[in-house]
Amino acid sequence: MKKIAKSLSSITILTVLAVPLFATAAEAKTIVIYGDTMAGVAAAAKAASNAPTHQVILIAPGTSSKLGGLGTVGGQNFYDTKKWYSPSLGTTDHPQKGTFAWWYSQVGQFYNTDTLASRMASDLAKYSNLSIIWNSDIESMTTATSPYRVTGLNLKNVVRNSTTGYVTFGTTTRTVTGDVFIDASDEGRLARLSNWGGTTGRFDWPSNYLDADETGVNGKARQQATTLMFKVKNVNWPTGVSYPYTNGDMIFTVDSSTGARALYGGKDTLNTSATVKSFNDTWGPQGYAIKPMNIAENGPSSISNGEWWVNTLLVFNVDGRAYEKDRGTSRFPSNMRSDYKTVDQAWVAARDFIATPSFLTALKQFKGLENAQLVYDLSGKPVVGDVMYLRESIHNSNSSTSNANGTENSNYELTTSESIGAGNSATTGTDTGNYSTRIGLSFYNSDINAYKYSDMKNASGSYIWPVTNALRPDLSSTPANNPAYVPYKALTTSYVANLLLPGYAVGTSSYGWSEHRVLPNLTVFGDAAGVAAAHAVNTSVNPLYFTSSDISSVQAKLSSTGARLDK
Template sequence: MHKLLPYLIVFLLFLAYTPTGSDTTMQQDIVVMGDDFAACAAARSAAAAAPDKRVLLVVPGPVYRLGGLGTVGGQNFTDIRLWQKQLVTQGSFGRWYAKAGQFYNTDRMAQIIEDDLAQFPNLKILYGYDIAEVGLEQNKITELKLRSLRRETNGTVVWGPGRQKVKGQVFIDASVDGRLTRLAGNPVSVGRADWPVDFLPAGEQSGAARQQAATLMFQVKGVKTPAKAMRIQDWEFVRDAKGSWGVAGGKQAFAADPLVAAFNDKFAARGLAIKPINAATNGRDSDVWWVNCLLVFNVDGRAYIRDKGSSGYPPDMLAGQLTVDEAWLKARRFLQTPDFIKVLHRFQVQDPATGQWYGFGQADLVYDDNGQPVVGQTMYIRETVHSPLSGKLTPGTENSNFAVTTGEAQQAGPNPGGADARNYRNRVGLGYYMMDINAFTPEDLKASGRYDWPVTKHLRPDWQQAGGQPKNPVYLPLDVLIPAKSDNLLVPGYAAGISSFAWAELRVLPNLAVLGDAAGVTAARSLAVKRNPRQFARADIAWVQEKLKQFGARLDK
């Protein structure tokens, strides 16, 4: 019997967190939408900061696990960048990272997050539901009408029969698609629409613009690593503190291998390309690797097949853009193209000291019981929408209409005196990584005249002239969480108040978890003082800052 106990517990939790009635109403205080690290951090911090309030985390996906892209999506190569040999993205992420390592088993990371959230009796989780309609009263959200989701046998995610109403006082949009922010009527800027007009193609200079390329993570076996961590040419073979392997490399193969170039030339017209590789073992001693190298272009991360004909479907999609469902199916099919595995084998490197070859020269796809490649259950969407400070949604506003601007992210100082100085007083966290654009179109891969990676410096030569990569973390102000219209909505997800180019740095999961922590604590304070965050006094912000520090967040450089 004791061997069955863990499964019984999971089953009981499923029953507890999944409503069985039709059109019932849940009364909550704080409602969080999302499944990624930002959503989990927001729910956890809200529950900890307001133990007397009811917190609900709504997970909008067909997989009943927490962590989103970082777990069920297969992105287990954690994008961290140390500053002065220190990890600045602390708080919830710091705790999870300390337990899981940089390259982790995705099931273990999901369990770490679930265990962390399970310690709070005031926190409930509703799996497998998404927003169908938003109830509004003036500038406030009053309720969410939710519908259940399920994945059909062909892989498409569709609406299920379940319906659920949720009333709340404070709402948090920690989603990838910015769905709650959009459906609540807040203005958003799509993709890179705020870039200077000189760097935008003609078709993107008014209205919607392209979003960064998406990726579908997939599993392989047969990756060969050296006996110990080392750098060989442009390849880095690294082991984290837990003993798991991570690999990054392939820029030379991408740029100079004629077979790789021919592959990208051939499939670019179909909106697919292979890029230099990031990959990590699925935990210590695993022979299975999660791989990040397949770019899928022309994907609108806001769009799902199930929304067609409804207000949830974006009305301003560019011609030929794919929904997330279509992109997922297209990428999974493409992995089985013989050309793909052949070109993946070109991503290897020879150790000049020993003559041994390492990398993906003998890698093979991992298949599930149905004969399909094992892939992430969610697409790796890199960008969707951004919340401006006002409704002015025109090119050239990246440094004037966002709480975190492009200039602030790039030119942040080592102390409160940098380009991000205005954010210091109201700071709720630090964000730090490279400003990393994964291309918007296949043509971007040849922006220099030949295949070259990374593409950031070619797409934005003004950025290169201004110094290139950020040298310091950027202060994240409270305003980054506050949309232009909704008074009781906080946005630590993809729709946060960050310009598109600044998003290229802040989009990685550790930074989003920092924003999630800030949103959860801010929501708790809002309820305690009965004041919406837009009207916070200095004492309110100071309380949020102190509480975040108590929870392990880092606010100072």
């Protein structure tokens, strides 16, 4: 998609060379945040608290009227975390602080999804300058030039059609105008509609690691497999043992702060169970597979009702940008792969698939799930996440002309090399160049989920997990051992003056994204975007044109509100 050419008028030149003002400092301004995700909620809280004389609007495009996205209504109630030893502090802890640390302290690593959604609602309710527009999505937008920026969003209400299961537009419309916009969504909708010019999926990988139809200027890159979370009951929980407790290839553990239980593993069962292998051999080519799993009780036993959320079903060939409500319009991705489904199609099909007897039979082969039963809703359907677990969609590029295969270390503000080769201090590793403009630390394993079913098998036909090293053997000797400094410019585009991107569209390479995509990191990005948006409206400077002094102010505010910027 081509970017809008910037005018060379005298006004444009002045906005580049001077400090660009979008309103006088005395005027009340509006920050508009799109996305009820963890990144979006964090951004909203930080923006409202740091810009108390300005208005903050959070647009919640989900259908549940609950905050938190994947981490609440999506059923992913098992925080993916990894602790790290800091040489400078002499301590081992999660390097992500700020809002994530607050939520973690309130609900723990395994939690009740409604409890966290309510916690988020309470966090936002204390700000009188913050409002939420529920169950509404973007139908179109308005923009302005000199400099190019978003000025307004035209919204329509959304509902889930009880017959098709698809999320569709209703008839209620509303227009929201603003001065600074934040895209905290998983699909990157706001970024794409603003004539975004980045890449989709793994398009930036070297061409020799891509399928032929993914390469070249017309290549249509694959995106990581999605998952639909679902609920079970009757988990066999071992008693009279010390936790963590290992049974076969499954680890049973208890959150020491809340008592909530979880289990994870299954890599050996993937290869040793004839039932599981037969299931994957049969259904893998048709777009479904069971992978090693994470399972978390829906909060402590006193409130879980004996129900657990399960993350194990891989759903292949889903385009995270494509939704049925956009089909036939310019909002629908024109370069969608012909073998891919929309998110709505995938959600409905996966929900129905979970109810098939062969799926439950295969699930019961894993330790702890021998007697598992699906939880059903009042309509007789399995209880599943209201949103799919998308693992990848778009990546913002800093290049307007050279998006191509093999650009993962040149076209992104947070590159593959910087992500996996980060050091343990400000002066070591590949990410030192990001230190001066850092807005947070991002840390996890390089965790690629399969792009297609065949990724799960090696040359001899055995199932493998994880698949990261097999898909990118050139990088297998450089695991992500240290947190990466996230530079401020990873949150901005190269040309939309007033847009910040703490969601899936953040400016990192696809391989780097495999480390940054987990919820704790996205919450760090949300904190930074919220503080940056507040600074923008407080100083009347568009985020794209922040100087080193502006970024220093953002860093100081982040540090003073609990964020961690140093290793």
